[in-house]
Amino acid sequence: MSAKHFINDPTHLVNTALRSIPHTNPSVSCDLENKIIYLKPGSSPQVSIISGGGSGHEPSFASFVGNGLLSGAVAGTIFASPSAEQVRRCILHRVEKEKGVLVVVMNYTGDVLNFGMAVEKARASGLEVDMVVVGDDAGVGRAKGGKVGRRGIAGTVLVQKIVGALAAKGASLKQVSDVAQLTANNIVSIGSSLSHVHVPGRTVAEAGEDELNESEVEIGMGIHNEPGSERKTTDLPGLVKTMLSHCLDAADKDRNFLNISPSDEVVLLVNNLGGVSVLELGGITNEVIEQLANDWKIKPVRILAGTFMTSLNGLGFSITLLKVANTGLGTSMLELLDAPAEANGWSAAIKSGTWKKSETASLQKEPSSTEEAQPSTLKLDPSLAKLAMTAALNRVIVAEPDITNYDTIVGDGDCGIGLKRGAEALLKMLDKSKKVDDALIFLQNIIQVVEITMDGTSGAIYAIFLNALAHGLRQNSPSSPEPITPAIWAKAxxxxxxxxxxxxxxxPGDRTLMDALYPFVTTLSKTGDIALSAKAAEDGAKGTRGMKASLGRTVYVGGEGWQGVPDPGAHGLAELLLGLSDGLSK
Incomplete structure (x- = not known):
């Protein structure tokens, strides 16, 4: 693992790398404040394709922005998801929205939650937006992957290229989304590396990776230094044999995610993780092609070899196989894959005419948050709403020490502090904001505070849920102004x-806040009684004592103590709902 870099400041590194992209492709611009690379306005209206993720995977994703590929890409810090606010700004203010927006994201929790939160926010404002999550990594099998599923790795770029070309042909949002999902369903990938990578700005001691021995290779290592499925001492032919077996062996029930036969048309992508020489990647590619032909009777109809999705300077490579499927649109996946793309991370060259184009029209002015909050016909009593929310938020603040104590035992100790921070910010908002009798605007005011003040996984979950709730309220709004009812709340x-x-x-049963949220919603739907629903949430939270976790950091907690405490997220939510019930009953 090399710890030497030309640029050791990670923030400066990411910013300057993003600023370089418009210099090499004049059809794109850079919103540095939000770390967004986007296609300049002026092209014919089409479905916009947005992707992104942590920096360190270049040329994914920023260098794939261009005509025929991505419309926008959002970058986080190195190996960290961008925030939902960055993604929201990309959707709302940096790409064409007339024909809809498709978000393509890799299956990592932070990416899925933050991009998902932005998608729900955009939907709540009335936009047509869809999202497809790509999980193609066979390095981690079903047993270890569990509910989270396969990680997204280099196969994601084939999804992006295919749907980017389809969108450029004028396809609808549904058509583009369906083909994205079809492509994702027919991809399998696996990577291997000789070494972990070093993130600029960290000391070797901080990196703390369990480094591989000189003769070892790690099979299935993730693109963020995540451990793979096994380490072994082998040569290149033996390594490729194992990797292809993990992708193609139908007898391996733990990893048989895709059945490929010799009669199928197959696309092969051999991807450099960043630190393999071009010469060596050629030798690796040849070994993969020969083993596919000799051992599996597969002759790829397209072969792509190069640097598409890296792990900084990772000394490794990945293999991706795409089984070509019928799109049902009269345009094949191969045609879409072959279509030109004017993006400097793809193989197609930038056309000379693009360099000569004059500066295009300036960007549209971003609407203010008040302009985005569209009114509804759902009416509420503002005084009662404020009273109920105040009671709920104060109850959360009082419960913070217990929540923090529980989270110290089963997590990283920040759950209670995060909830308290959000509750205090909401109380300030309620004191300062004007009274509104519009239920949707009241909710959107809450959402804005939650998105800004609550971070981490729980913050993302609350924000996604509340944005989806706003969308549900809009869908259930009557044609003329009417008081909002428990039935409407329940449907939403x-x-x-x-x-x-x-x-x-x-x-429910995974030891998360869902153990409180689901009983609350289902009871409210059945009874319309807020008190009974809050009691159901409380019972659900109490029921997490002794429950084995399936998700979250609690999965990794060993030793004793966790059996005696409830899930902190479920307990915090139950306290909030009990406070809401108390406030409404006064």
Whole structure:
């Protein structure tokens, strides 16, 4: 693992790398404040394709922005997801929205939650937005992957290229989204590396990776230094044999994610993780091609070899296989893959005419948050709403020490502090804001505070759920002004749960806040009684004592103590709902 870099400041490194992209492709611009690379306005309207993730995977994703590929890419810090606010700004202010927006994201919790939160925020404002999550890594099998599923790695770039070309042809949002999902369903990948990578700005001691021995290779290592499935001493032919077996062996039930036969048309992508020489990657590519032909009777119809998705300067490579499927649109995946793309991270060259284009029109002015909060016909009593929310938030603040204590035992100790910070900020907002009798605007005011003040996984979950709730309320709004009823709240809450399930696999019984949220929503739907619903949430939270966790940091907690405490997120939510019930009963 080399710890030497030309640029050791990670913030400066990411910013300067992003600023370089418009210099090499004049069809794109850089919003440095939000770390967004986006296609300049002026092209024909089409479905916009947005992707992104942590920096360190270049040329993914920023250098794939260009005509025929991505419309926008959002970058986080090195190996960290961008925030939902960055993604929201990209969707709302940096790409064409007339024909809709498709977000393509890799299956990592932070990416799924933050991009998902932004998608729900955009939907709540009335935009047509869809999201497809790509999980193609066979390095981690079903047993270890569990509910989280396969990680997203280099196969994601094939999804992006195919749907980027389809969008450029004028396809609808549904068509583009369906083909993205079809492509993702027909991809399998695996990576291997001789070494972990070093993140600029960290000392070797801080990096703390369990370094591989000189003769070892790690099979299935992730693109963020995550451990793989095994370490072994082998040569290149033996390594490729193991990797292809993990992708293609139908007898391996733990990893048989995709059945590929010799009669199938297959696309092969051999991807450099950043630190392999071009010469050596050629030798690796040849070994993969020969083993596919000799051992699996597979002759790829397209072969791409190069640097598409890196792990900084990772001394490794990945293999991706795409089984070509019928799009049903009269345009094949191969045609879309072959279509030109004017992006400097792809192989197609930038056309000379693009360099000569004059500066295009300036960007549209960003609307203010008040302009984005569209009114509804759902009316509430502002005094009662403020009273109920104040009671709920104060109860959370009082419960913070218990929540923090529970989270210190089973997590990293920040759950109670995060909830208290959000509650205090909401109380300030309620004191300072004007009274509104519009239920949707009242909710959107809450959402804005939650998105700014609550971070981490719980903050993302709350924000996604509340944005989906706003969307559900709008869908259930009557044609003329009417008081909001428990039945309308219940319908909107049910749709919010469905939306939330797209971004987290958590269900009741997994020892998460879902153990309180689900009973609350289902009881409210059945009874319309807030007190009974809050009691159901409380019972659900208490029921997490002794429950084995399936998700979250509690999965990794060993030793004793966790059996005697409830899930802190579920307990915090139950306290909030009990306070809300108390406030409404006064």
């Amino acid at each position: 809450l049910e749709s919010s749960l469905q939306s939330l399930s797209k971004y987290t696999p958590a269900q």
